[in-house]
Amino acid sequence: MKPSIYQIFGSENSLDVDLVFFIEKIPETIVGKLALSKELSQSIVSFFPEKVINANLAVCKNGHLTEVYKGTTDELNNALFYTYDFHKQKQENQIVKLLVRDVDLKFLRSTRIILSFVSKTEYRVLVKNALKGNLSEKINVLEKLDLTKIISFGKGKNNNDIIKSIAFQLGQCMALQENKELYTKNQIAEHFPELRKYLFREENVNLNDLQKGLLYFVELLKTRSLNMKKTFEYRYKKKTILTTQNNCAVAFESLFKGKN
Structure with missing residues (x-):
């Protein structure tokens, strides 16, 4: 099997391993998606012997996601970009453009x-x-x-x-x-x-x-x-691509305040 290109994302202290395999085309059926996800996960299981792999599938073109198996395209795209440095990666960040959130x-x-x-x-x-x-x-x-x-x-x-x-x-x-x-x-x-x-x-x-x-x-x-x-x-429709990549993890006051 050709070595899989994948990227870990999400919380740096997650109990499991959340990652995305980049593929050319998402299978049309649920059975096909599950089978491919399982097959690709099995190919890297030795790298994470004590972790459960939560795998997703996505198509990446021109530096941003165009289609995903699980979740929404905009959320997964931006999560991959913003959390890339939180994990030890085998490839450079595949996401270089942010999507406008819906x-x-x-x-x-x-x-x-x-x-x-x-x-x-x-x-x-x-x-x-x-x-x-x-x-x-x-x-x-x-x-x-x-x-x-x-x-x-x-x-x-x-x-x-x-x-x-x-x-x-x-x-x-x-x-x-x-x-x-x-x-x-x-x-x-x-x-x-x-x-x-x-x-x-x-x-x-x-x-x-x-x-x-x-x-x-x-x-x-x-x-x-x-x-x-x-x-x-509904399916996410690409809006304006954001070329300015600003870190959005900015502190703000808890929205719970004053709502007791």
């Missing part, structure tokens, strides 16, 4: 992700219907969620992992609302200290602050939805 798309995707995380809880009937419904239905169910009362996120699920993932999605969305792009646990924890304990999987913590973050996210989503051109998930 904030509405991020909010829509995070809405689905958060609902999916609670689909095995006592809210499963409401969530199942909401995931099939429109954005208004999804918002109504999000407003009814009380994360502080959830004992288990489902059989075989690791509560701390799911709590961490919810906190990560909330932090990214709240930061984007202020035109800040955050791609690591450390960055989000710095800007939203209330989320730190969830991001770093601390044991036996209450979820009061996570619930506050969820309710604030819902308020932001409701406001954004009034001006959304599309209220369902």
